[in-house]
Amino acid sequence: METGKAAETLTKELEQLLRNKMGPLFERYGLDIKDLLTPLKWKPVVLIIGNYSSGKSTFINEILGSQIQRTGQAPTDDSFTILAAPEPNEPEGEVPGGTVVNDERLPFAPLRHFGESLLSHMRLKRVTNTPILQDFAIIDTPGMLDSVTEKDRGYDYLGVVGELAKLADLIILMFDPHKAGTIKETYQAIRSTLPGSTGEDRVIYVLNRIDECESVSDLLRSYGTLCWNLSQMTGRKDMPRIYLTFAPQEGKVPPTGFETWMNEREELKQTMSSAPKMRLNHILQEVDRVVRELGLEIEAMAAFQKRFIHKFKGVLRTWGMAAILAFFFGDLVMKLLTGYPNIPLAGALLAGNMSFEHFLWPIVWALLVVALASLYVQRILFPKFTKNTLKDLDNLIPLDTAYKKDLWNRVKHRIHKLIEDQARRQILITHGRYLGKIEHFLNKDLSRFFERI
Ligand SMILES: Nc1nc2c(ncn2[C@@H]2O[C@H](COP(=O)(O)OP(=O)(O)OP(=O)(O)O)[C@@H](O)[C@H]2O)c(=O)[nH]1
Ligand SMILES: [Mg+2]
Structure with a gap:
């Protein structure tokens, strides 16, 4: 597997090849090769989706080593936040959604057609001094809710998730024991949105906040419920791995018996840092798919x-x-x-x-x-x-x-x-x-x- 510089060279060569050999064909059949080339040029992307309050933003802050995202018990995030290191000569700070989708260097143009309402619920945060953001960008998302319609959100939430999933090299789907796979939007995302937008190998399932289970048997009940719900949603008989994690809580010791899962948070972070490697495979699969289409x-x-x-x-x-x-x-x-x-x-x-x-x-x-x-x-x-x-x-x-x-x-x-x-x-x-x-x-x-x- 080639990494770092070699991966960059490979991507550049692929871009050149696509431009020369496929460009004229795309044009002849009314397609824009830019749609394929732009994501290729940007950094790897990790998308974090899941139930509201499952701990998405807390996890992101932990990885970034700084309180960048707001967290809280009630549904907190109502916006899609792209967290990325600034390009050379770019200042730190926030870029509004309208600018993000119109920036030709960024791969977010396909989100334009979701309308103004989405744009006001979207932003890019340029974060400095976070080494991990040199390797990939992270997208934090509004939590998935129950009994919510497109009218309540003001835009097609699942459509946006689908579009971002197409772009993402890795998707972390987070649940928590309080609502282990019972949320309606989560159901729809797993049942319909994700299968059309990404490969199974790119989705990582996480049951987070397990420290809030009272005992191992309580945790097993939540885990079992999630597995059952997931099998209903994915239609798969084989269960994908589910990471069992929790954010370290100051002054709070996890219940006895939880030692087994103490390392899973670290493992999850390790898997996440493999996003740049997965990217090459993802890009080639994407090119293969688009050219076959x-x-x-x-x-x-x-x-x-x-x-x-x-x-x-x-x-x-x-x-x-x-x-x-x-x-x-x-x-x-x-x-x-x-x-x-x-x-x-x-x-x-x-x-x-x-x-x-x-x-x-x-x-x-x-x-x-x-x-x-x-x-x-x-x-x-x-x-x-x-x-x-x-x-x-x-x-x-x-x-x-x-x-x-x-x-x-x-x-x-x-x-x-x-x-x-x-x-x-x-x-x-x-x-x-x-x-x-x-x-x-x-x-x-x-x-x-x-x-x-
Ligand atoms: N006990 C415990 N609390 C957690 C854990 N992770 C997050 N929390 C708390 O759970 C609440 C929700 O966390 P957030 O990170 O805001 O959750 P979120 O998924 O970003 O929520 P939305 O943005 O609303 O979708 C916060 O009060 C966190 O402090 C965990 O692993 N264990
Ligand atoms: Mg959040």
Whole structure:
């Protein structure tokens, strides 16, 4: 595993490669490669989420060695706080949410669409003299609550958690014995938000404040409740490790029998400091996912194009035949109806006496049919074909594996938009060539990076 400087070099090389090889493809299919590159350039991120009052902010203060975050028994934090070391020449202090999401050097632009209400509940704290923040940034979050709706919060809380989870290299999910996994927002986060935003290996479960259990059996009851609730929420039969921790309380000795768990807090901190190492893996997985999504998009566009060409060939056959008939017999029909021209092409052919003027009307008739065919294709056939494709989008390409189905569900809306907005343009692109490029990137270029970590 490469660390420190080597990791930085690797990230830079990957960025260059992405820019050169994937940049033009992203643009062609209406995507912005910046969305992929910006998180790559920023530091590793540890996201701390969990029940209100489970001790998130207390834990953060402990790691930072300073009372940076406010703590308290009632729900205390109502804001997302990004804690990071200042960049060179930047002063210590707070940056408001509005500035944070518009700073191109930071990876928080995707939060912009959650609206003003979120921005006033978000800030970046630049904290100096904390060595650990040199290695990664920490995000403290408002605690998860019961019976709370988006209206109460003023913004889509779980949506924001999901967006931050995508960015995070490590997520610490904190519970406490008082409400071991019974909070509604926690349930929704584990059930729906996290699986779509992160990998299982990036989530660390913590049962905190265990010193408040009266005895070991009391702790076991809380632990059992949490395990049961977690298995309901994750749907997993195998239980992930749950760290059992507590913040040292001045003058208070933990109940007897708790010695076993005295070291877990330190272990948790150790695991947390592995975030920079996990980052390389996370970045490569993320690049792999995004490029595969693009690959599927291109595959869908290729299928869309192929189907249309098939339809178009049918039209070409019918209307081509009509054009030939119009060429040879158009002027003959005209003569029968109007008496003009004197000698139609068929007559001249039979008489073996042809000149340029005999071709004039046949050419006009054939061109007329071609014009009509083109009008038919543009005004009727293509719009109808596009509409029908959109209606039956799920059958555009075979989704033969669960992975492909999952990928499809994530990019379906993009494919819909691409067909809706640029159907004509997509018909003219040589998709096969781009698919080859994607395959080469995944199988050759990216696997070389995977081998290096
Ligand atoms: N006994 C005990 N108390 C703790 C522990 N951790 C935190 N506390 C206390 O629990 C209360 C809540 O802690 P916070 O750190 O504010 O919790 P939080 O998760 O940040 O809460 P919100 O910001 O409201 O979501 C505070 O009064 C802390 O002093 C612990 O391990 N043991
Ligand atoms: Mg807090």
